[in-house]
Amino acid sequence: MKILIFGHRGMLGSELMMRLQANHEVxxxxxxxxxxxxxxxxxxxILSIKPDLAVNATAFTDVDACETRREECFAVNALGVGHLALICRDMGIKLVHFSxxxxxxxxxxxxxxxxxxxxPLNVYGLSKLEGEKRLQEAGCDHLLIRTAWLYGKNGKNFVRAILARAETDPVLDVVDDQRGCPTYSADLSDAVGFLIEGGHSGIYHVTNSGQCTWYEFACRILKSSGILDVEVRPTTSDKLARPACRSPYSVLNCEKYFRDTGHAMRHWTEALNDYLSVIRKEVDLKS
Ligand SMILES: NC(=O)c1ccc[n+]([C@@H]2O[C@H](COP(=O)([O-])OP(=O)(O)OC[C@H]3O[C@@H](n4cnc5c(N)ncnc54)[C@H](OP(=O)(O)O)[C@@H]3O)[C@@H](O)[C@H]2O)c1
Structure with missing residues (x-):
């Protein structure tokens, strides 16, 4: 297939480029x-590249900034999705989108x-839901993949943030009242490949398996990295008082993905170990 990825330099988009290039022209x-x-x-x-399939990995992803930059956030996460969906419908192209x-x-x-x-509890969530609606209402063939708590080789993410803070702070306060599932963008990209290649359409939830709080995630990142002299303290969302309200429980049920593709998503701790070894190789290469 000839695939056009919008947002191919982002965290997920760059991983999708690598995964999909193995079997397709991207x-x-x-x-x-x-x-x-x-x-x-x-x-x-779309007219100049003439893809068989389009993938939208663009987004305005700064959840706190969305609270004050509502217009920009809706322009990318809702209006832009609507544009792509209408164009894909008119040209008979399937659109893969993420929520x-x-x-x-x-x-x-x-x-x-x-x-x-x-x-949704915050502006980012509202804009992403509006994007979902515009995609569905446009009437194009689509694959809508909801995911969560992404980290990957490129871009800012929680794993890199915790490792960076651990270099300077002996104590890290991390919220223990939000539960979800960390997801490695490389694993998600494999899943996207299976869904595309299997010809699936509609909504799918795809994350790594298992669940934890951000506090538990941070503890695991440090332990698996062999950093034992930094203390992680559980705190609450109220104490942190970030601009955007966060969901206390956002674990996604991924059974439909498993049922339809036959591929199970591995446990988040296993995926994290792989990611940490990728980061270690980067550090080794730099030194
Ligand atoms: N990150 C997460 O934890 C998470 C969780 C759940 C779902 N998702 C969803 O997963 C998808 C990928 O997220 P991600 O974390 O990979 O995002 P990301 O790293 O922020 O990448 C988004 C890409 O889109 C580009 N972009 C932004 N506005 C654009 C515009 N108007 N036109 C064209 N490109 C534009 C960005 O460019 P700039 O960098 O220059 O702005 C960036 O390259 C998104 O749909 C997101 O909502 C992410």
């Missing part, structure tokens, strides 16, 4: 060569399934 478009909030720019890109656990309010205590009621 092109990428990102800022500055394209701004997906421009309908004409999107149409021009988030933050479309749910987190009041449940069991993993969210694809058809569960959406009720």
């Amino acid at each position: 092109a990428g478009q990102d800022i500055p060569e394209i701004d997906i909030t421009s309908y004409d720019a999107c149409r021009q890109a 988030t656990d933050y479309v749910f309010n987190g009041r449940r205590k069991t993993p969210y399934a694809e058809e569960d009621f959406c009720d």
